[in-house]
Amino acid sequence: ERLPAPGVTHPPDQAAAPTARLLTDLAREHKVWIVGGSLPELDGDRVYNTCLVLDPRGHIVARHRKVHLFDIDVAATATRPAMKFKESDVLSAGESPTLVKLPWCMMGVGICYDVRFPEYALALRRRGAKLLVYPGAFNMTTGPAHWTVLSRGRANDAQCYVAMVSPSRSADPKDYQAWGHSTLVSPWAEVAVEAEHQPGEWVAEVNLSEVDRIRESVPTSYQKRPDLYVPYADDTAEDEHASSARRKRGRAAR
Template sequence: RATQPDEAVRSQPRTARRGNGQTALRVVPRIHLFDIDIPGGITFKESDTLSPGNEFVTFSNGIAKFGLGICYDVRFTEMANIYRQKECSVLIYPGSFNKTTGPLHWELLHRARAVDTQSFVVGVAPAEDIESSYVSHAHSLIVDPMGIVISQAGKEEEIIYAKLDMEIVKATRCQIPVFDQRRTELYETIQKPS
């Protein structure tokens, strides 16, 4: 952990790259920085060395609209809901949860974001490497709009597949129309300082 972050490094947001495997088409900024302190577990403070991004990145492939977040971003319902408002049907979160929070929260959070937004949610993680200074929980997964894990990797390097049928997104949103039933006027009144 850096005690005096270099401003050149600090000004660079943590990013993921979206592209065709050879050329990055877009740099995706991480919105939320990972600052945690779990006694007996892990202490990590990205804000000592990184600055957060402030852009919600979407793209479309002609079949679906995708929203992108990075790792810790999956913990924030508000961000996922913004992607739903932007008409995304697939949310993708590349990330590497640690061995403390990973077993507790990795699957739970991706399933929660799928149910919250009634979207497919994809969690992309590196394989576990016990020789690395940072050991990833691994377990890439794909979750359907009802919160069911439809494909999941183990801790080894693996490619997972699933059919992402956009009709399932439409049907789920029609059958349980939570976004139409939200009471945003009430939520805004309660949240705003008086």
């Protein structure tokens, strides 16, 4: 879809951006904030995996382009099937973190694979986020093993509420099989709400004073040792595979 830039107040064109138009209409009709996505965004000759944030007027106030692309090659074992994806064959990576000022707090946004990177969650926290939202669609290999672990891990790292939001699982086995299990985790890394894999609606209360209480009780932001971490901040420096990936990404950007 060809999406309007954040801040544009007129509705997206129905033909060029039908999903964005649907989200706009829903936000306006129900007078709610919507974190909607993700959806494929066409910008020039590039395609991004994009999530939109809409306010109760139906205005697009933020656009997150997935910054970490899902390029994996997992070998089969006795307990799991092989799994290979290479999003970078089709998608381009976003280049910036996404923060949205809600009436209640700052919200950080990521998409799916972005949740595997604690540095990203911590960067959002340092910019003021108290709520992190990750729309995602883990598969039946990574989902059972990592979905809850990662959501609780990022909540614990950043001492934020973390919402992991998944599509339901298709009844057609020929379709992509999403793990489902949309989840809200507290800043104490406790699962507050967890869905199953079927469609449904869930409501949960977010107590932002709990974020402040946890951060005061366990003040990790004041106890860091950057004198130890900074020299090794780029822990891929000796990783030949990662260096090659960065070179390819640089060539693609040019």
